[in-house]
Amino acid sequence: xxxxxxxxxxxxxxxxxxxxxxxxxxxxxxxxxxxxxxxxxxxxxxxxxxxxxxxxxxxxxxxxxxxxxxxxxxxxxxxxxxxxxxxxxxxxxxxxxxxxxxxxxxxxxxxxxxxxxxxxxxxxxxxxxxxxxxxxxxxxxx
Numbered sequence: 001x002x003x004x005x006x007x008x009x010x011x012x013x014x015x016x017x018x019x020x021x022x023x024x025x026x027x028x029x030x031x032x033x034x035x036x037x038x039x040x041x042x043x044x045x046x047x048x049x050x051x052x053x054x055x056x057x058x059x060x061x062x063x064x065x066x067x068x069x070x071x072x073x074x075x076x077x078x079x080x081x082x083x084x085x086x087x088x089x090x091x092x093x094x095x096x097x098x099x100x101x102x103x104x105x106x107x108x109x110x111x112x113x114x115x116x117x118x119x120x121x122x123x124x125x126x127x128x129x130x131x132x133x134x135x136x137x138x139x140x141x142x
Contacts, residue, residue, distance in 0.1 A: 006031035007101040018097040
């Protein structure tokens with residue numbers, strides 16, 4: 001399992017948010033190492049209960065979805081930045097709920113004077129896409 005796959009598994013485990021995923025990562029030293037441990041090892045961590053442990057035990061059931069997502073990212077040339085990477089935004093890294101992985105398309109340069117990011121759902125709808133296109137079109141004129 002590579003780092004991207006591990007992060008995708010973590011994103012898809014029901015009830016596991018960014019805060020808890022970050023705790024698991026810090027406890028295990030890497031996203032991949034989380035899946036080498038017994039889920040019961042995590043019970044000593046604050047906020048990790050038996051319900052979440054149950055979902056962690058069944059992580060392999062998400063394999064088809066994770067591999068499909070990884071393929072979609074490659075097909076659409078979507079790049080990734082992992083928490084701890086040199087280019088990961090420093091101010092975001094200090095947030096307790098910093099995502100383990102950021103997805104982006106195009107150039108990512110935080111030293112640019114004008115920078116905008118748009119955060120949305122994984123499965124956007126036509127209304128959200130329309131609003132996003134209008135926003136970007138309006139900003140490009142500035």
